[in-house]
Amino acid sequence: MAEELNDRSQNILEVIVEDYIASAEPVGSRAISRRHSFNLSPASVRNVMSDLEEMGFLCSPHTSAGRIPTDKGFHYYIDTLLQVRDLSKEEESRLQKSYRFKDMKMEDIMQEVGRVMSGLSNYTGLVMAPKFASTVFRQIEFVRLSHGRLLVIYVSETGLVQNKVITADPSLTARDLEQISQYLNREMTGLSIPKVREKIARELKAERIRYDALQQQALELSSAALQEKTEDLVFVSGTSLMLEQPEFSTPERMKRIIHALESKKTLIELLDRSQAAQGVQVFIGSRSEHTEIEGCSLVTASFSSKKGAIGTLGVIGPVRMPYSQVIPIVDFTAQLVSRILEREVE
Amino acid sequence: MAEELNDRSQNILEVIVEDYIASAEPVGSRAISRRHSFNLSPASVRNVMSDLEEMGFLCSPHTSAGRIPTDKGFHYYIDTLLQVRDLSKEEESRLQKSYRFKDMKMEDIMQEVGRVMSGLSNYTGLVMAPKFASTVFRQIEFVRLSHGRLLVIYVSETGLVQNKVITADPSLTARDLEQISQYLNREMTGLSIPKVREKIARELKAERIRYDALQQQALELSSAALQEKTEDLVFVSGTSLMLEQPEFSTPERMKRIIHALESKKTLIELLDRSQAAQGVQVFIGSRSEHTEIEGCSLVTASFSSKKGAIGTLGVIGPVRMPYSQVIPIVDFTAQLVSRILEREVE
DNA sequence: TGTTAGCACTCTACCATGATGAGTGCTAAC
DNA sequence: GTTAGCACTCATCATGGTAGAGTGCTAACA
Known part of the structure; x- marks a missing residue:
């Protein structure tokens, strides 16, 4: 990869790439020697171009068309020749x-x-x-739809909102849901999603959780809600x-x-x-x-x-x-x- | 518009439309008389086609191509000839x-x-x-973002969820918002959006509202939240x-x-x-x-x-x-x- | 040794030409 | 009213010939 080009070759490659970018047409030796003040005749340019082709930076669509840069040529241009000026x-x-x-x-x-x-x-x-997984938990809310289906509204720290429908125990009341979301918002805010998942898994295993049905449901709900989105x-x-x-x-x-x-x-x-x-x-x-x-x-x-x-x-x-x-x-x-x-x- | 075609013309128009749908090619007289058992020679078909062209149902891309149906021809086909069978x-x-x-x-x-x-x-x-305006109010929730900006989550009766960001008094507390959404969810659920808007406008004018700052804010928030979505x-x-x-x-x-x-x-x-x-x-x-x-x-x-x-x-x-x-x-x-x-x- | 002018060569794009074939319109006969 | 026959039209395709652009090579030059 560390191929070296001398100054002249670099210059010529550069103008070929730039002319080609501007025109979308193969670039010929004559155009180069005329438009750019190299003080080189087309024939000399041709020699260089021939070398560049040999090295894989250029190719010609057919005998009597000019040259166009190959992917390798573009790569070299971008890596070595391109001067990206910052915006003023x-x-x-x-x-x-x-x-x-x-x-x-x-x-x-x-x-x-x-x-x-x-x-x-x-x-x-x-x-x-x-x-989703790269976001940080900020807030979660539940909205009851029909048939024990819940709409989960998840808001990340950066304000990204995601909705998702999950199925849940139909007997959950609005009051339950409110408590659940309060619990989650208290416990999880500020944690990254992987951390939240970890915490949920840990707490679900904990002994004491067995005695708090609501908390358990909260954890199970959020576990379902924070499933990776496939899309x-x-x-x-x-x-x-x-x-x-x-x-x-x-x-x-x-x-x-x-x-x-x-x-x-x-x-x-x-x-x-x-x-x-x-x-x-x-x-x-x-x-x-x-x-x-x-x-x-x-x-x-x-x-x-x-x-x-x-x-x-x-x-x-x-x-x-x-x-x-x-x-x-x-x-x-x-x-x-x-x-x-x-x-x-x- | 109420143009009448005799049976033969109708049949031929139908066949032309259907052949053209199948092939995307202009349909010739010969193909028709051969493929479909009309017992009509190409020449007779040509006469009919010529009439149909005269009437604007067909046109020919050029002299020696077949005919293709015009928009009018398709219209006639759809309105009069097409038999849409129901699905089994x-x-x-x-x-x-x-x-x-x-x-x-x-x-x-x-x-x-x-x-x-x-x-x-x-x-x-x-x-x-x-x-948005054709939906029926089911539920509204508010989520605080930064700088007094609020995320409004609106759920319609049919489960359509819409989010929107609005700016609001930054001094509103979470508690306030909860009360506001409770108030709105109590008052507005089941009403169509135009009705909701009406109600908001009416109540904002009412005397008693002057004395309840929170209710006023609720109404103003929902007014902003239920603005027509442009998109x-x-x-x-x-x-x-x-x-x-x-x-x-x-x-x-x-x-x-x-x-x-x-x-x-x-x-x-x-x-x-x-x-x-x-x-x-x-x-x-x-x-x-x-x-x-x-x-x-x-x-x-x-x-x-x-x-x-x-x-x-x-x-x-x-x-x-x-x-x-x-x-x-x-x-x-x-x-x-x-x-x-x-x-x-x- | 590097550069350049000259020239033959190659290849594409373009245009004109002509053959082919599908399909029509018209006419005359059934 | 229907149909066979025929001249005519027009798109499509293959062919061939030309113009132009650009190359590669060679020989001459500084």
Whole structure:
């Protein structure tokens, strides 16, 4: 991996990547020597390009087209050549103003963040809300529905609200439920979900609990209520922007990419994977794995409050993406969301 | 509109529509006289077809292609010729088994209904959840967030849960909120939202309220909480199925239809419109209005519980749709959802 | 030794051409 | 009223030929 390129090769690779990002067309030697002041003739450029192709950074679609960067070429560009300038204060505040979060609940914020990020970048926005298990218990309430069914309303420290229906002993009265929720809210507030689960398990085993039917029911209810949600919350915004990209202009590609964005399976996998990492991550859709998003790149960043609640957001677009613009947008948005979650706490 | 067609013309129109639905290709005179036992030569069929074209039921894409039905032709077919057989008991129970609604909350049910309907019909499923204003008050709870912000949890008679964040006097204690929600739950349960609003307005004007600050706050809070939600809940499932239809096989059409399904604006408009009507409705995408869903048909039906809470569901697909299969699916699903809402109540 | 001009070569995109075939409309005969 | 026959139309497809862009190679040059 630690391949070295001399200055000239680097420069030429850089302008090829950038020209290709701008035009989506293969880049020819003549264009390079003319548009950029290298003082090199096309023939010399061709020699370098030939070397770069040999090394796997470039490829040519056919004999008499220009060169386009390979995934490896993009990787090298992003890792070594790309200069991501931070946003100026001005831009940041302009960006911040795009978001209006007053009086919005968690889900709406996620949705809105995706929409704005998509609008700013002109690519499809992705937001994966914090996983249930990564949240911190704040409050639980029960609402009786029919047939001994209960609606559980769970609120995390960061204001994420989740509802779930569970079945329970129909003989529980409203008074019982009130006591149960009071008990739980007293005991569990401030604990992370894994800790809450642990505590429930421990207490259910304890001797004394045998004598307090209500407490036992409280624990059993909450155990059911805090079961892992199978479904992840992923918000996709600006799907149709994807179809504007020339790399997805054929019906087959359109079908495939829409399908991938609709099923969300691959997206969740990739967002999950970038969950752990710090800062902005760039995934370049490799040909081998995840064929349904072949030709796509993901630029992602995680957000979190101090009290856990980790989520991931980003944009997905063609590999040929203006990373120098997209990365700061994603980066700043993730930080912004983190701050919002923070503020939500108190 | 009350145009009369003789038997032969009707038969031929019917066959053309059905062949076209099956094949998506223009239908020629020869195919008709051969495949269907009319004992008519192609030439005779041609005469009839020529008449039908004259009357606006058919059109030919070009001189030497067969004929395809116009929107008017489809309309006539649906209104006059189409025989929708009801589902057999067997099919109904099979269909019913596709749905698993145990322990699901309203939103999930809507989502799931859309998914199953889409899967059964092989077209894109649409579900518009009951509008907030059409629901009946069952329960309200308040959860304190930071900075005097409150999370309002509203549960309707049919189990529809809605959350909303409102700003409120930060000095309200948990105890206050409990009392407020108790007061509201005592006073408002069983009333429709418009009635609740009326009652709130009336009581706020009443003299005695001046002396009960808490009650006043309760009323003001609920007034804020029960504000109309601007956003309608529309669930679209199986978007990518649309792209499999030959009528949307070109990139341009794909873009347009995906865009239309994503923005939902037109969909909401059409679903709203069919809200009022009884039974199954068929909208044929006219060329003039709603150009973004040109070439599409909507088959919709409304569902409701006895206590209000009206929603609409259906499928969207190309005008060339096997209505005889789709209509019973939509019809039955709407009835099924109505029954589920009913059961939810008690 | 690195750079460059020149040139033959390759390949795609584009356009015109012509053949094929499906389907119609018309006419005349039944 | 129905039908066979036939000329006509038009989309589709394969063919071939051209223009243009870009490369690779070679030989000359600094």
